[in-house]
Amino acid sequence: MIERVKTGIKGLDELMGGGIPRGSTVLLSGGAGTGKTLFGIQFLYNGAIRYKEPGVYVSLEEEPGRVIKNTLDAFGWDLNSLINKKLLSVIKAELYNFDKLKALIEDEVDRIKAKRLVIDQSAILGLFFEKKFQVRKSIFELSKMLKNLGCTTVIVSEIPEGTPAISSFGVEEFVADGIIILHFLREGNVLTRALSVRKMRTTYHDTGIHPIQITKKGIEVFPTEQVFEQVK
Numbered sequence: 001m002i003e004r005v006k007t008g009i010k011g012l013d014e015l016m017g018g019g020i021p022r023g024s025t026v027l028l029s030g031g032a033g034t035g036k037t038l039f040g041i042q043f044l045y046n047g048a049i050r051y052k053e054p055g056v057y058v059s060l061e062e063e064p065g066r067v068i069k070n071t072l073d074a075f076g077w078d079l080n081s082l083i084n085k086k087l088l089s090v091i092k093a094e095l096y097n098f099d100k101l102k103a104l105i106e107d108e109v110d111r112i113k114a115k116r117l118v119i120d121q122s123a124i125l126g127l128f129f130e131k132k133f134q135v136r137k138s139i140f141e142l143s144k145m146l147k148n149l150g151c152t153t154v155i156v157s158e159i160p161e162g163t164p165a166i167s168s169f170g171v172e173e174f175v176a177d178g179i180i181i182l183h184f185l186r187e188g189n190v191l192t193r194a195l196s197v198r199k200m201r202t203t204y205h206d207t208g209i210h211p212i213q214i215t216k217k218g219i220e221v222f223p224t225e226q227v228f229e230q231v232k
C-alpha cells in the first residue's frame, strides 16, 4: 500500500485514490486568478491543523506578510499562530541566486521538519537565468533536490490563458510525478472554475474536469459533477 498525503481539500483526495502519494512532486497549473496560491496555502494549512504535518511555503513573488494577511482576511486562517508553533513557515526567496534558493528551501524544511512544501510560482525561476536551457537545467536540479528532501511538494505553475501549455518552460510536467490543473472554463457568458487531475504517478486518478467553488472556507471540489471544455 502506498502512503498518501491528504490535501484535505474537500472533494479532491477521492479523485486520486485518497490523496497524493507521499513524497511526490505535483505541478499545480492554472491561469491568472484560478486559485493556485489558495490551493497551496490550503494544502499547508490543512496539513498543519488536521494532520500535524509541518509545511513550508516558498513565495517567489509575494511578500510573506501580505500572504499571511490576505489569508486571514479572506478565509480567517491564522497562519501566524501555526508559524509560532513551527507547523508552518512562509518565506520569500531573493531573485538573484538559484543556489541560495535551494539552500534556503533545504534549511527551512530541515528547521521545522517539514513534510509538505509549496513553491509559488515556477515562472519566476526564469528571472534567475538569461537563457531558457539554464532554466530547464535548474528545474531538473531542483526536482532532484526535492526528491531527496522527502517532502510532498506542490510547485505552482502559471500558464497563460488560452494556450495548450501546462507549464512555463515545457519541462516541469515531465519532471513532476503529478499534475493538477485549475481551469476557468467558459460556458456561454459565464466562467466556471474547475479542476482536473491530469497525471498522478503510481496511483489511480480520476480524469474528469470537475467544478470547484471558492468560498470563505477555501476551495471545494465537486467530484460527482463534471464540466465540459468547449471546443473552440
Ligand SMILES: Nc1ncnc2c1ncn2[C@@H]1O[C@H](COP(=O)(O)OP(=O)(O)OP(=O)(O)O)[C@@H](O)[C@H]1O
Binding pocket: 030, 031, 032, 033, 034, 035, 036, 037, 038, 039, 074, 075, 158, 214, 215, 216
Ligand atoms: N473569501 C473569498 N471568497 C470567494 N472567493 C475568494 C475569496 N478570496 C479569494 N477569492 C477568489 O479566489 C481567487 C483565487 O486567488 P489566488 O490568489 O489563489 O489565485 P492565483 O491563481 O494564485 O492568482 P495569481 O495568478 O494572481 O497568482 C481570487 O481571484 C478570488 O476570486
Ligand SMILES: [Mg+2]
Binding pocket: 036, 037, 038, 120
Ligand atoms: Mg498566486
